[in-house]
Amino acid sequence: MQVKNLMPDMIILDLARSKAAGLETCRILRNHGHFKTLPIIVSTPSNSPEYRAQIYDAGATDIFPVPVSEKEVQNRVHMYLNYRKAMTGLQQYHARMARELKLARAMQDALLPPLSQLEQIAKSHQLAFACRSESSEEMGGDFWGIDVLDADRLFIYITDFSGHGLSASLNTFRLHSLISHDQITARETMTSPADYLEKLNRDLFNLLPTEQYATMLCGIIDLKKNVFTYAAAASTAPVKMTIGVRATQSLDPSGFPLGMIEEARYDVRQVPFKKGEILFFYSDVLTESQDHQGRMIGEEKFLELCQAANMRPDNAQNVTGQVFLDGFMEDFNSRVPRPLLDDLTAVTVTRL
Secondary structure (H helix, E strand, C coil), X not given: CCHHHHCCCCEEEXXXXXXXXXXXXXXXXXXXXXXXXXXEEEEECCCCHHHHHHHHHCCCCEEEECCCCHHHHHHHHHHHHHHHHHHHHHHHHHHHHHHHHHHHHHHHHCCCCCHHHHHHHHHHHCEEEEEEEECCCCCCCEEEEEEECCCCEEEEEEEEECCCHHHHHHHHHHHHHHHHHHCHHHXXXXXXXXXXXXXXXXXXXHHCCCCCCEEEEEEEEECCCCEEEEEEECCCCCEEEECCCCCEEECCCCCCCECCCCCCCCCCEEEECCCCEEEEEECCHHHHCECCCCCECHXXXXXXXXXXXXXXXXXXXXXXXXXXXXXXXXHHHHHCCCCCCCCEEEEEEEEC
């Protein structure tokens, strides 16, 4: 078909000679990628309602009845060429935005700890990590990280910004910059996660626009003292478990969100963290998502999923946390439809 080589901006099909062939041509064009949104105007002397319906069913954009005035043809051609121009611009805009969002998503994924870092920490500090991250359709605002303080202590954090889209994504880079650069000295000398949150909160209060804030939990895993010392800023509640034991302990996540109140104060909390135990950190999509019946998962069902995953027979033999996380996500995925409305972050830290 020669028209495919011409790649026009608009087509006027004359069906005066052959109705059947013209309709088939229209259908063929609509099945070709370039012509799916192209204005196709059909010129026909027939004006019966049944035939007009066949023309539209074949994919025509509009119909020129015959006879038609030259001025009407000019007006409609002008209108549809403007339409085509606008559609082309919109498609180019969406394509550009898709490329930029893909790049931004890749940059945001780079904020997460690389596998090589986790493997090195696991070896040097006798820990095991299991991680799962999943992007929603929109840019999100959550990430997590872990750093070595010394031979016995590790600093771990998980954070989530309010909202979605570009603003939440940009805020993650703001916070990550503070954590990665401005706060290095503070972490190396840190003894109180609460003091650290208070410093971050003051910095974010001066950076964030009004009504934007972050939730966060950060803490120190002390392998020598067998404790996890932490402070929270309205985060999700990490879950502590013993491998193969049904009981779960939800840690206290209460505290003011970061960036909301300039002089906010935070509490230091501490729990035992011994060999054979798991800490499960996660983003709120695991509790706030709705199941296939439209019911929110909620805290109670979330803990039931944790217990079921921890009691799997193969979990006791595989103490890396990966079996637990795989089992949890398998059950969660069977209940919650995709796409998720928020980013998913799930991390387990297991004492070996």
